[in-house]
Amino acid sequence: MRKNDTERTMPMSGGTALILTENIKANKPRPYTLPWEKTDGEPRTVKLLFRWTDGKHIRARTYDELVWKPALYYAGVIAEPKTDRRGRRQYASSRENGMHALRHYFASITLADGVNIKELAEYLGHSNPGFTLRLYTHMLPSSHERARKAVDSRLAKLFSLKSHGTVTEQAAVRSPTASWEPDDGLYPDQPQISL
Numbered sequence: 001m002r003k004n005d006t007e008r009t010m011p012m013s014g015g016t017a018l019i020l021t022e023n024i025k026a027n028k029p030r031p032y033t034l035p036w037e038k039t040d041g042e043p044r045t046v047k048l049l050f051r052w053t054d055g056k057h058i059r060a061r062t063y064d065e066l067v068w069k070p071a072l073y074y075a076g077v078i079a080e081p082k083t084d085r086r087g088r089r090q091y092a093s094s095r096e097n098g099m100h101a102l103r104h105y106f107a108s109i110t111l112a113d114g115v116n117i118k119e120l121a122e123y124l125g126h127s128n129p130g131f132t133l134r135l136y137t138h139m140l141p142s143s144h145e146r147a148r149k150a151v152d153s154r155l156a157k158l159f160s161l162k163s164h165g166t167v168t169e170q171a172a173v174r175s176p177t178a179s180w181e182p183d184d185g186l187y188p189d190q191p192q193i194s195l
Helices: 014-026 058-075 102-112 119-124 130-140 146-154 166-171
Strands: 030-035 044-048
Touching: 044 146, 058 146, 102 119
Parallel strands: none
Antiparallel strands: 030 044
8 A cells, every 4th residue: 555655564354355356356457547646747557446437546526525425424424415506415524524534443443452553553654653642542442451451360370360269359358467379379380479
């Protein structure tokens, strides 16, 4: 994938790969020549994977007005369009409902499922992971429970969590001066530890 004259690799879900493979079989990519980077730029030929109904490239604004916004309207996300003097539908525009929102959706679902900021920055084409962190920090899931589980899993033997309940349950039946371990903290394969 290209952005700002740099290439990057993004992971593709299995479901997306299946749909894309089916589309490629049905609609073979075709060569298409466009001016590069500006309207009078040097022509460059690329293979278009997705084309408009006339076989030419998809213009973002045209797609936005004829496909994206009508889909949002029928889904109940945006208001009914108004009609201008020439009879054309005009939908209300907003950044939160534009196609760019798909990029933020991708970022939010990947962060929620554990993708780290550095990798997400690479996927989005951000040169600085700090920028990505500032932009999406509010979407990061709370790590309080993960932190508790991490400590418990690493110190389970010390806390005797696996066989004797939680620390809170143990503390309720234990004297403050008693050892935390049922065998007084003596493990033949580890140094002796007591609290």
